[in-house]
Amino acid sequence: MLISRTPPALGGGRVGILTVLLLLASTAILNAAMTPAPPACGKPQQLNRIVGGEDSTDAEWPWVVSIQKNGTHHCAGSLLTRRWVVTAAHCFKGSLNNPSQFSVLLGAWQLGNPGPRSQEVGIAWVHPHPVYSWKEGTRADIAVVRLEHSIQFSERILPICLPDSSIHLPPNTDCWIAGWGSVHDGVPLPHPQTLQKLKVPIIDSEICGRLYWRGAGQEAITEDMLCAGYLEGERDACLGDSGGPLMCQVEGTWLLAGIISWGEGCAERNRPGVYISLASHRSWVQRIVQGVQFHGHSQGSRPSGLRTRGYRAAQGTPVA
Structure with a gap:
């Protein structure tokens, strides 16, 4: 911005200052307008869905x-902002100090044909939860x-919401x-490795705790775990x-309720996903994550269902 250095005319000082302030304000407004706000979280822009199948549709789960x-x-993993993804900590066991081994592919419906978009x-870098013990099936198996x-948002690449304190999943x-x-x-x-989806009901934590009972003082299901699936x-x-989302829809918005962590076997009787x-x-x-978006109930309504497909490893092994 160029500001005249010539002496102002009588009475023109205030006018000159006012002019500069107006120019500065206009510039600030213009800059704000040029910085796009992040899109609303948990809102896919693709409306077409396949009902009852296992293949997801393109852009159905853009996070x-x-x-x-x-x-x-x-x-x-799940996209939270333009710069952050959340996943399971165990995915980086033994490789935490070698982030160059890893990359994140976004907006790919089919891994075998990710497409130009x-x-x-x-x-x-990876920031695992500080209390995670790097042992299979233990609490705080989460990393950002x-x-x-x-990254650039698009109809295929959008963030998911985190649940706020009003969300409870019965x-x-x-x-x-x-x-x-x-x-x-x-x-x-x-091939072509099309993203899979599966609807899973939440399982009562006491029931799940009994299913995975390991003996007194050895509870497998800790207070920060959810169980979902079919007995x-x-x-x-x-x-x-592993690391993928457990997603629940609340009032038309998808929330990240949980992260796929562990289980015994795949789809075995009385061994639901944890x-x-x-x-x-x-x-x-x-x-840690600046700009993450939250969503909850506006008037206390209960969440409605969703869908997807799964993971797991034998003997409580997290699935990487």
Whole structure:
């Protein structure tokens, strides 16, 4: 901005100052207008859906990302902002100090055909929860991932909301999982590796605790875990789905209720999927991730259901 240095005319000092202030205000307004606000979280822009199938539709879950290790799908994650992804901490076991091995693929519906609108970004660093013990099936299996640079939002790449304090998920609430993991134990998702989805009801924590009972003082289901799935088995997450989202819809908006963490086998009877609850770690995520969006009930209504597909490993092994 050029400001005249010539002496002002009599009475012109205030006018000159006012002019400068108006110019500065106009510039600030223009700059603010040129900085786009992030899109609303949890709102897919694609309206067409396949009902009853396992393949998701393109752009149905625009926050689901593939975390790649040395160029191969390793885990899933969920996009929170232009610069942050949340996933399971165990996905980085033994590799925490080597972020260059990893990248994040966003906007890819089919891993075998990601398309020109997908984006692949390196990982700057990984921040696991400080109390995670790096042992299989333990509490606080959550990490936030800082991308090397900000990504561009599109209809295929959008953030998901975190649940605010008004959200409670009673048993039998229908939610969804999604991922590119195995379709059965030892059976990888076939080409073109289309993102899978599965509807899973929330299971009462006391029931789940009894199913995974290991003896007095050895509770497998900790206070920050959620269980979801089917006691009869047959439908579940599996190997390669770790870190992916457990998503519940509240008043038309998708919330990240949990993160796929562990289980015993894939789709085995009385061995439902175990997820890390975002409600338990909401404050921790908020302290690290600037700009994360929250959503809850406007008038106390209960969440409605969703869908996706799953992961897991034998003997309580987290599925990476």
